[in-house]
Amino acid sequence: MMIGFEEARRLILENVPTLGIERVPLLDAAGRVLAEALKAPWEMPLCDNSAMDGFAVRAADCASVPTTLRITGYIPAGGLPELAVEPGCAIKIMTGAPIPPGCDAVVPVEETEESEGTVRILETVEPRQHIRFRGEDVAAGDLVIPAATLIRPPEISMLASNGMAMVPVHRRARVAILSTGDELVELGRTPSSGSIINSNAYSLAAAVRECGAEPVLLGIARDNHADHRRLLAEGLNCDALITSAGVSAGDRDLVREVLAELGVEQLFWKVAIKPGGPTAFGIRESTPVFSLPGNPVSTMITFDQFVRPALLRMMGHRRVIRPYVKATLKEDVRKKPGKVNFLRVQVVVEKGRYVASTSGDQHTGILRTMVNANGLAVLPREASFLPAGSEVDLQLLRDEVAMLEK
């Protein structure tokens, strides 16, 4: 009995390890996952300071406006308050500068008129207005970023503000990629009839990079035992190993056999999906091995459904599965029951709804319809006919689908 799609993915996610921690310079932490919670070493802001360019005053002096105050000092951002503010006086102050003792409000420059050492306050003044108080953002010891948070620019800002020049993050996965097959030639050679360029190594490497991991290209294992053994053994030294092709029923499909010899325990082979049926997954110690079918479309789709979530999980991400959005089918779709089908589609937004039409020929040998697709409709295992107008689950494959052109 073939394993179901979601069960296969669950088995993978349950069995992959979380990689260890490394400390990296702050900027290199962007896009990584924080491995230890950040507790604030100090409060933010560190002192009461002005939120406006203007004048620090005593609100009580401005109970009835307009009123005129004498300017007795100036504090730029980065300056220090030298004098307390006496009744009837004001201090010129810039945004971010510390509030001088005695003041309890800041009047923005637009609400004043300055002339020859005095300032006229034109608008009513509330006590505490336009002051950012010490510790109002973050108190010392606060948990400001929990562990397992994806680090984006706001987290970078918070980490920087807390003095974190080096940041503990989960390690990037080093992912070995091995292509198999006698028909393959490396990029740079002109393929003759019967040979094809090893494109899977590149699509996989690009996909590995896209999830923030580091591809390690092992080249091509020819269809003989010795080559497979040598290169698969090398791949097992990485954090994860991906193979392409050599996993269906062909005479020379050696991948699973040699992996077993090398001590990889197979957790499943063959999944009830199309394309991608012959996918296998195994583990040696804590190293996951993904054996993906060789058809380039199947390779990419199985990477996206199985390997990407696994690598993200290994690198500490909590949310690893692409979300489904609802989309309306533009035309009738027929399928055989028994397998979840991934339908390559072109998605557009019409009146705020996703509408999907097939991107063309769905045979797994057809690469062009993958290039032309910006989404995958995920059709349920037992469905056989989905009439135009049906609502289906859809995964967006390109961020720009819902983005505006101008």
Ligand SMILES: Nc1nc2c(c(=O)[nH]1)N[C@H]1C(S)=C(S)[C@@H](COP(=O)(O)OP(=O)(O)OC[C@H]3O[C@@H](n4cnc5c(N)ncnc54)[C@H](O)[C@@H]3O)O[C@H]1N2
């Ligand atoms: N009797 C059966 N035959 C096949 C079955 C089956 O269940 N029973 N499954 C079919 C399905 S589905 C697929 S998918 C393929 C998968 O086969 P393999 O993973 O063993 O891959 P190959 O047969 O070696 O290659 C398939 C196809 O992909 C091309 N290829 C391979 N490697 C690369 C590469 N690195 N870059 C670009 N393209 C590559 C290869 O030339 C073939 O055209 O098996 C079916 N057969």
Ligand code: MOO
């Ligand atoms: O399932 Mo194969 O992976 O159809 O191309």
